Amino acid sequence: MSPALPPAVPSSAVLSPGDVKLRNGRTVDFANLDIAATAPCLRVVADAVAELLPYYGSVHRGAGALSERCTREYEQARETVADLLGCADGDTVVFTRNTTDSFNLLARALPADTTVVTFDAEHHANLLPWPRTVRLPAPRSAGEAVEALTHSLYNLGGNVLVSVTAASNVTGELWPVAELADIAHRFGARIAVDAAQLAPHSQVSLAELGADYVAFSGHKIYAPFGAGVLVGRADWLDAAPPYLAGGGASANVAADGAVRWATGPARHEAGTPNLLGAVALATALRALAGTDHRRGEEALVRRLRAGLAELPNVEELRLFPADAPRVGIVSFAVLGADPGDLAVRLGRDHGIGVRTGLFCAHPLTRQLLTEAAERLGTTAAPTQAVRASVGLGTTHEHIERLLDALQQIAQP
Structure with missing residues (x-):
């Protein structure tokens, strides 16, 4: 069992580059508003x-003090993830590289006749791996998402997996995962949840989400050491061929080539595992546990959205109604300014980091850009959007600096 959970993590607990030099020679505190990316x-x-590095050694495959320490740390990291996400009997934790890797692993483990139901609003990690899909149009509200899924599942038989995001990486809007899970289970389907943008802001619980599988990345939860997790029901994973064939996944290889594969998480963790990534991810998850950072971010997001609404030629991208609950992500279109040039100016002239592009969610972002352009009275939609994302370390001054800079850049 985990010891007592720590209090909310203060902003000072995040490493920061501090001051950065601007093009005019001044220095300012770097405003990292690209936290949703990494x-x-x-x-x-x-x-x-740093504490583990002097003991770095082989995991599961060696003898001696180093291997014993590293194997223990790796498996304790797995236990921490399982404990904090509320895994039940029959659930497993597989360490991966990131959310994309987790969904590709799950896609390989699906029974052959499985149909995956997802939405056009998803990140590519939840659009592209599945071999057989039903893609539903992006809903305009939480209720519409539930209704669309219900109608879709009426017409499907066999094994079905519903796979949805918990929080949009484009708009920050929270999806009605618990309601979608209830609908999925009512029709005998399973549900996988992309929690990459939820986990940094709110504790993730398999039971509260009603999820059969959850995936997220360490680099989204302040642990940028190249690890992710796929957590959930073990039966499909145990029955599937190994995700990667190699050492660690193989329990025995006979001279005639016959292979007996390992069971449990090792079946899909071939090769030398990312020990430091697993320990980092589990450490971050423990530090964030028991907190809901959305409460501290609400004022920042509210000010950012209100400020954007006052700017000419700027339009927020959203899918759900304006008052829908969200995490700390706001994307917007800027008419008359090249997004790439805008991002460079924000960085070099104002010490601000943002993200531009289609955010690995091309269908959704293009749709929302077109709608934003129409609201601004033009059919010439920008080809890319700008995204500002907040988290630990973001201050009110960072938000005001962004709004002031956009006021200068987005003048008609």
Whole structure:
């Protein structure tokens, strides 16, 4: 069992580059508003990795003090993830590289006749891996998502997996995962949840989400050391061929080539595992446990959205109604300014980091850009959007600096 959970993590607990030099020679505190892409590292995570590095050695495959320590740390990291996500008997934790890797692993493990139901609003990690899909149009509300899934499942038989995001990486809007899970289970389907953008802001629980599978990345939860997890029901994973064939996944290889594969998580973790990534991810998850950072981010997001609404030629991208609950992500279109040039100016002239592009969610972002252009009175939609994302370390000054900079850049 895990010991008592720590209190909410303060912003000072995040590593930061501090001041950066602008093009005019001044220095300012760097405003990292690209946290949704890759979050900075928690100090406690960096400390845990630094403490383990002198003992770095083989996991599961060696003898002696180093291997014993590293094997113990790796499996304790797995137990921490299982404990904090509320895994039940019959669930497993497989360490992967990231959310995309997790869904590709799950796609390989699906029974052959499985149909995957997802939405056009998904990140590519949840659009592209599945071999047989039903893609539903992006819903305009939480209720519409539930209704669309219900109608879709009426017409499907056999094994069905519903796979949805918990929080959009484009709009930040929270999806009605628990309601979707209830509908899926009512029709005998399973549900997988992309929690990559939920996990940094709110504790993830398999039971509360009603999820059969959850996937997320360490680099989204302030542990940028190249690890992710796929957590959930073990039966499909145990029955599937190994995700990667190699050492660790093989329990025995006979001279005639016959292979007996390992059972449990090892079946899909061939090769030398990412020990530091697993320890970092588990450490970050523990540090964030028991907190809901959305409460601290609400004022920042509210100010950002209100400020954007006052700017000419700027339009927020959203799918659900304006008052829908969300995490700390706001994307917007800027008419008359090249998004790439805008991002460069924000960085070099104002010390601000943002993301531009289609955010690995091309169908959704293009749709929302077209709608934003129409609201601004033009049919010439920008080809890319701008995304500002907040998290630990974001201050009100960072938001005001962004709004002031956009006021200068987006003038008609």
